[in-house]
Amino acid sequence: MAIEIPSIPLGDWIEGGLDWLTSEYSIVTRAISRVTQTGIDVLNDGLMWLPEWGLLAIVVGLCWWVANLRLGVGAALGLALIWNLGLWEPMIETLTLVVIATLVAVVIALPVGIAAALSERLYKTIMPILDFMQTMPAFVYLIPAIPFFGIGSVSAIFATVIFSMPPAIRFTTLGIRQVPVELIEAADAYGATRSQKLFKVQLPMSLPTVMAGINQTIMLALSMVVIAAMIGADGLGSEVWRAIQRLRPGDGFEAGIAVVILAMLLDRVTQSLRKGRKSKR
Amino acid sequence: MNENRNVKIRVRNLSKVFGNQPKKALELREKGLKRPEIFEKTGQTLGLTNIDFDVYEGELLVIMGLSGSGKSTLIRCLNRLIEPTEGEIVIDGENIPALSEKALLECRRRHFSMVFQNFALFPHRTVQQNAEFGLEIRGVDKAERTRVARDALHHVGLDGWEDAYPNQLSGGMQQRVGLARALANDATVLLMDEAFSALDPLIRGDMQQELLELQHRMQKTTVFITHDLDEAINIADRIILLKDGEIVQIGTPEDVLTHPADEYVARFIEGVDMSRILTAEHAMRPVRATAREEDGPRTTLRKMNENGIDSIYVTSRDRKLMGLVEVNAVEQAVKEGKESIRDFMTQDFRSVGPDEPLHNLFAMFSEKSFPIAVIDDNHKLLGVVVKGAVLDELAQAAEPSKMLDDTKENEDANENVAAAGDA
Numbered sequence: 001m002a003i004e005i006p007s008i009p010l011g012d013w014i015e016g017g018l019d020w021l022t023s024e025y026s027i028v029t030r031a032i033s034r035v036t037q038t039g040i041d042v043l044n045d046g047l048m049w050l051p052e053w054g055l056l057a058i059v060v061g062l063c064w065w066v067a068n069l070r071l072g073v074g075a076a077l078g079l080a081l082i083w084n085l086g087l088w089e090p091m092i093e094t095l096t097l098v099v100i101a102t103l104v105a106v107v108i109a110l111p112v113g114i115a116a117a118l119s120e121r122l123y124k125t126i127m128p129i130l131d132f133m134q135t136m137p138a139f140v141y142l143i144p145a146i147p148f149f150g151i152g153s154v155s156a157i158f159a160t161v162i163f164s165m166p167p168a169i170r171f172t173t174l175g176i177r178q179v180p181v182e183l184i185e186a187a188d189a190y191g192a193t194r195s196q197k198l199f200k201v202q203l204p205m206s207l208p209t210v211m212a213g214i215n216q217t218i219m220l221a222l223s224m225v226v227i228a229a230m231i232g233a234d235g236l237g238s239e240v241w242r243a244i245q246r247l248r249p250g251d252g253f254e255a256g257i258a259v260v261i262l263a264m265l266l267d268r269v270t271q272s273l274r275k276g277r278k279s280k281r
Numbered sequence: 282m283n284e285n286r287n288v289k290i291r292v293r294n295l296s297k298v299f300g301n302q303p304k305k306a307l308e309l310r311e312k313g314l315k316r317p318e319i320f321e322k323t324g325q326t327l328g329l330t331n332i333d334f335d336v337y338e339g340e341l342l343v344i345m346g347l348s349g350s351g352k353s354t355l356i357r358c359l360n361r362l363i364e365p366t367e368g369e370i371v372i373d374g375e376n377i378p379a380l381s382e383k384a385l386l387e388c389r390r391r392h393f394s395m396v397f398q399n400f401a402l403f404p405h406r407t408v409q410q411n412a413e414f415g416l417e418i419r420g421v422d423k424a425e426r427t428r429v430a431r432d433a434l435h436h437v438g439l440d441g442w443e444d445a446y447p448n449q450l451s452g453g454m455q456q457r458v459g460l461a462r463a464l465a466n467d468a469t470v471l472l473m474d475e476a477f478s479a480l481d482p483l484i485r486g487d488m489q490q491e492l493l494e495l496q497h498r499m500q501k502t503t504v505f506i507t508h509d510l511d512e513a514i515n516i517a518d519r520i521i522l523l524k525d526g527e528i529v530q531i532g533t534p535e536d537v538l539t540h541p542a543d544e545y546v547a548r549f550i551e552g553v554d555m556s557r558i559l560t561a562e563h564a565m566r567p568v569r570a571t572a573r574e575e576d577g578p579r580t581t582l583r584k585m586n587e588n589g590i591d592s593i594y595v596t597s598r599d600r601k602l603m604g605l606v607e608v609n610a611v612e613q614a615v616k617e618g619k620e621s622i623r624d625f626m627t628q629d630f631r632s633v634g635p636d637e638p639l640h641n642l643f644a645m646f647s648e649k650s651f652p653i654a655v656i657d658d659n660h661k662l663l664g665v666v667v668k669g670a671v672l673d674e675l676a677q678a679a680e681p682s683k684m685l686d687d688t689k690e691n692e693d694a695n696e697n698v699a700a701a702g703d704a
Binding site: 180182183185186187188189190191192193196200201204205207 | 360362386387388389390393394395397399401403404405414415417418419466472
């Protein structure tokens with residue numbers, strides 16, 4: 001005899017909770033929305049205000065400075081291709097979203113990562129949450145983003161921050177926990193306070209690891225802002241999205257290649273920032 | 282010998298239990314159980330138990346023991362890097378275990394500098410910045426700490442390396458930075474945790490000498506931890522021997538070597554290179570016969586025959602060493618019918634002070650087999666050392682069980698050795 005087990009209304013509960021959050025905290029979400037949108041607009045307009053060749057020259061110079069001439073040449077070729085394909089504006093829009101999302105993610109992730117490194121209890125609480133954030137299919141975050149922030153770039157930022165933050169937290173925690181106990185002991189022996197230990201020993205020593213985490217966050221943010229085109233984010237993602245809807249694989253690949261170029265540029269620059277710091281020692 | 286010295290740190294009834302039920306472990310200890318039994322019954326490790334000792338102002342105290350003896354725990358209890366379970370540690374009137382968090386930081390800054398086995402230098406800081414660390418923590422202003430740190434680096438011979446990073450230096454130099462960091466801090470007590478153990482033997486020897494010089498110059502109260510008895514003997518004013526978390530002996534290096542408190546200490550000192558520790562005084566034997574300057578050759582010859590020796594030291598009336606005559610020179614004097622042996626003396630022999638390590642005596646025996654004369658500062662003849670006696674002394678030292686009552690045996694040995702004169 002089959003026993004009827006009623007299914008748990010998990011979805012209903014979550015929806016109820018989200019609805020409640022949306023209505024109760026609409027002032028907060030609206031404020032966040034306005035601030036974020038302003039940030040996006042200012043950065044985007046600033047980057048668009050520069051002539052294409054001007055920005056290109058700046059990026060090439062930057063690559064040369066932090067890494068080497070080869071990266072500079074690569075950057076020049078890649079950006080010139082994007083320009084030539086007529087994808088300059090969507091590329092700038094994508095870059096803007098990545099930069100803003102990464103900034104927000106890092107600002108939240110650093111203190112959380114530090115706190116988790118110093119408190120065993122917080123560490124045990126946070127790690128499963130990070131697992132949840134990273135393994136939940138990225139698209140799912142897009143759905144609650146809409147009632148919170150409406151369709152558009154702010155929702156994209158919200159979903160991107162949630163999706164891309166975990167590695168920055170993890171690497172910060174890891175970096176601090178990796179500081180050898182002898183060095184902590186040495187700092188203690190000389191009478192260092194907790195904050196002296198943190199700022200004079202733990203943070204400087206974990207910097208390379210933290211930078212690796214930030215690099216990961218940037219990469220994840222880029223992949224997410226492309227997906228966020230589904231909820232109306234501007235940029236290269238929306239070019240891809242449009243190509244899918246119109247079944248034009250050529251356009252889709254062009255935009256896709258632009259994403260790849262942008263990803264490689266961001267990755268190489270942040271990596272050489274990290275290594276550059278080390279080799280100057 | 283230390284009655285007149287000021288006590289810098291007084292440690293009383295200090296114990297440390299590793300585990301979550303320290304009370305249980307201490308109760309069992311009161312019943313007379315030892316570390317292994319307590320661990321078996323409660324799972325608690327008795328790291329230190331009933332430790333009582335004083336550290337005197339300006340002395341170099343070495344705490345020695347094998348790994349697991351509790352020496353690292355003990356030094357870390359002093360500045361509370363490890364929280365003691367019970368007992369008091371009083372430094373300048375402050376009981377360290379009772380200090381609040383804030384007072385503890387203050388106490389560490391004022392009283393303790395520490396040098397670590399694996400250097401524990403900060404890799405992201407330059408040599409100069411490492412040396413400044415303690416001062417920076419205390420909030421000393423930039424100009425002052427730069428000056429003091431430079432001075433400390435100069436003391437340890439690292440001029441010109443200020444801007445290098447630790448990974449650019451050799452092990453010995455890294456530990457000099459560690460030492461400079463401690464000296465710059467100018468705390469009242471220097472804690473050295475196996476500070477030289479990670480260095481290779483040659484560098485270690487140099488560092489020991491430099492530490493002794495620094496210590497001599499600055500009179501800094503120093504607590505030095507080591508598992509190496511040679512090192513302890515070399516640098517210590519006093520030695521504390523630890524075993525299984527208990528003190529087995531406190532004494533000068535000499536005390537520990539010549540009067541080991543028990544079998545454990547005796548076994549510990551087996552490995553020591555005794556030839557560096559024992560001195561001419563230990564191997565010295567009283568002189569059986571000496572000649573006087575004004576003695577005639579026939580008298581001298583008789584003395585030599587009676588004692589079965591073929592050379593004899595000549596002294597003045599007040600026992601000052603004048604020279605040595607050999608049997609063939611005396612026979613020559615008899616032939617020539619001389620009144621005294623004065624003109625037949627030779628200065629071709631070796632003399633040493635009583636503090637000369639036996640190690641240095643070996644080479645002196647190589648040329649001729651005259652006994653080595655041991656003389657004091659006023660040139661008085663104290664005794665002689667013959668080759669056999671050196672080996673004999675070393676052989677005895679290698680069998681510590683015998684050393685426990687070595688005085689009697691030495692007397693017996695004297696008979697044989699002195700008679701064997703210059704065999």
